[in-house]
Amino acid sequence: MHLFYTPDIKSEFYTLPEEESKHCTRVLRLHNGDTIYLVDGQGSLYTAIIQEANNKKCQLQIIDKQIEYGKLPYYTHIAVAPTKNIDRMEWFVEKAVEIGVSEITFLLCEHSERRQLRLDRLEKIAVAAMKQSQKGYLPLLNDLTPYHRFIQKSQPSSTFIAHLEDDATKSIKDHYVFGEPHCILIGPEGDFSPAEISTAYEAGIRPVTLGKSRLRTETAALVACHTLNVLHDIFAPL
Structure with a gap:
């Protein structure tokens, strides 16, 4: 499936932007009459036919629309303090999107070594991971948020x-409730x-452990994401 990210579809005809047009015609070598698929990042999957395979303005006609494509049956929110080495955080975003995550918030904490973030760069990585893993939803990425402000708004x-x-002794599994959102x-x-x-603790938030190993920040975030994904599969009704 050749998948393209097109968040601004409004009619049955659509023109791919130049970068996507080049990818479609020069990299994938698609031609007039070929079928491609478009996602808007909000769950809509469009089937389109190439009308004019122009490498700058590839013209398409939408022939079908599917809603809630790839919708996750759970809501996973990972709030993580970005690492000093931004490559590690980019890796986390990519892999979390591939696995399945609903929302990512970047926290600004007392011990944070990174206090600036290029959210646009991380969003591009998320888009690429969404297309590569053939998902219909683009996770919500929230910019750097002061820790205390995040706690005030949390559930x-x-x-x-x-x-x-030492008091983080229970695992995510011990608190997991099927069908409920988890952060x-x-x-x-x-x-x-x-x-x-x-x-x-004063806000009513409970501690969890991710195991006996001491994990890097990005590894811990991905473990938490994957754990919630697996728990849903385990507890889902047959």
Whole structure:
């Protein structure tokens, strides 16, 4: 399936932007009459026929629309402090989108080593991962958010904090509720500060452990994402 990201479809005719047109005609070598597929990042999958295989303005006609394509039957939100090495965070975004994630928020914590973020770059990586894994939904990516502000807006019953302190003894599985949204907080490379952990507890957020191994930030975030994905499959009704 040749999949293209087209968030601005409004009629039965559509023109691919120049970059996508070149990819369609020069890389994939598609021609007039060939079928391609378009996603808008909000669950709509369009079937289109190439009317004019122009490498700058490839003209298409939409012949079919499918809604809720690839919709996740669960809502996974990972709130993570970006790593100093941005390549690691880009890797996490790519892999989380491939696995299946609904929302990612980047946290600004006391021990954060990265205090600036190019969200546009991460969004491009998310789009590429969405197309590569043939998904219909583009996860919501939230810019750097101060930790305390995030805690104030969180839902305590469905939000959990993964840290390295001894009182984090229960796993995500122990708190998992099928059909409910889940948000996991992942700290920076120096972990959450004691004050931040206390703030989470005071808000009613419970701690979880991701296992006995000490994980890098991006690894911990991906483990949390994958764990929720697997738990849904395990607890889903037959």
